[in-house]
Amino acid sequence: MNKRDLDNTLAIFKREFLSYFNSPVLYVIVVIYLLASMGFTFFFGRFLESDNASLTQPFFFWHPWIYIVLAPAVGMRLWSEEHRLGTFELLMTMPLSPWQAIIGKFVAAALVWLIGLALTFPVVLTVYWLGSPDLGPIVTGYIASYLYALGCLAVTSAASAFTRSQVVCFIVSVALCILLTLIGYPGIVDTVVRTVPASLESIVRLISYLSFMDHFYEMSKGIFVFRDVLYFLSVIVVALLVTHLGLRSKRA
Amino acid sequence: MIQVQNLRKVFGSKVAVDNVSFTVEKGQVLGFLGPNGAGKSTSMRMVTGYFRPTAGSISIGGVNMLEDPETAKRSIGYLPENAPLYSDMTVASFLGFCAEMRGLTGTARSKAVDRVLELCFLGNVRNQSVDTLSKGYRHRTCFAQSIIHDPDVLILDEPTDGLDPNQKHEVRGLIKRMGENKAIIFSTHILEEVEAACSRAIIIDRGRVVADGTPDELKKSVPGCNSLDEVFRAITRPDTVK
DSSP states (O other), rough: OOOOHHHHHHHHHHHHHHHHHHHHHHHHHHHHHHHHHHHHHISOTTTTTTTOOTTTTTGGGGGHHHHHHHHHHHHHHHHHHHHTTHHHHHHHHHSSSSHHHHHHHHHHHHHHHHHHTTTTHHHHHHHHHHOOOOOOHHHHHHHEEEEEEEHHHHHHHHHHHHOHHHHHHHHHHHHHHHHHTTOOHHHHHHHHHHSOOOHHHHHHHHHHHTTTHHHHHHHHHOOOOOOHHHEEEEEEEEHHHHHHHHHHHOOO | EEEEEEEEEEEEEEEEEEEEEEEEEETOOEEEEOOSSSSSSHHHHHHHTSSOOEEEEEEEEEETTTTTTHHHTTTEEEEEEOOOOOOSSBBHHHHHHHHHHHOOHHHHHHHHHHHHHHHHOOGGGGTSSSGGGGHHHHHHHHHHHHHHTOOOOEESSSSTTTOOOOHHHHHHHHHHHTTTEEEEEESSOHHHHHHHHHEEEEEEEETTTEEEEEEHHHHSSSTOOSSSSHHHHSSSSOOOOO
């Protein structure tokens, strides 16, 4: 990557990132995210009643469910908006490679989400104030949570490359994220394993292994395995490759 | 500057552009004429590197668009049809972004923005949001974007579409002035515009070039016709005829 590539990517990133702050959507999403993550933690997660200085169950446990709705809401404009406005044509006739645009935009959305996640810091302060938690599970929990959000964002980026409608992109992305979450959800996997013949169990396990949830679950418990990080990174890479494919199909 | 050879584009079973060839040298303004759906925009989208041709070659200033698109695109300024803009930006920040994409930074960037703001009469809306602009201003903002890096090649898809007569006159004048040291292609439905601004014109119909010459040559090309309008109607078929 030479300087020119980097400059192009940075210019795309900057524009995309600033455009989030020009639109009310971002503020609405961040506020809903904070309300939801705190609401789940204190009301459904029974954070205060549990008498346990850990964020795993009451806090991180709920994140995937929040992300499958909110990450597509952040990412749905990435390419759909370019298609709708016609600026995609402008962008693709400028001297940059599609990859620079794809990465610049994805990183902008990723940084927006990092800000949202960082704003949940009071819950960390709370748990330190109330008890003496292990730092390890909190760090891996945050990493797992962020990777989950990035996975959902990358899936959304791929969906948005194919459509000019943000609504279509949102619905398709939410459906994909739910699917990728549920096929590895421990309760569901256990039920399926119990009902299918034993010979099929390995296939069920394999499918569940492809799920976001399977990898999130391990990490959020504080077991930091490089394999799980690699899993999320490869999901992102594959989704961005699909984004590239979608954009190319629009120019054929 | 622009060399296009045997360009062909097929969408599914529909041939949109068929065997189109032309060259435009520095100092020439080429008018692209044709009925709606004739393949004008598709041809321009291929020349600018947006669409990939099914067959044929495109060379911009000696650089092959299909082999090295990033270098070839550097010397092109392009005004797409309908003048797309990022609606959440101000005029100046949009132009600043486009300048950055063209590799201009720091003072070179702000100088370029100021230059095109003045050239396109956009000074009084520079800090206005693109969302709130009238059609004429939107069009001129996108036009300003196409000349921000002072390109050698300008490709304008219906640059006067939706403008009022004064603005049309200004844009034509601008094209003519810039045509002195650039290679320009612009498409239009308005035939007087061709006579006013072009040194050469091509008429395409259903994807094929049906006439190519200076406006005067075109007028004489069909016996019995003495205006471009009559020639146009004589050699292109209305889209109601199959």
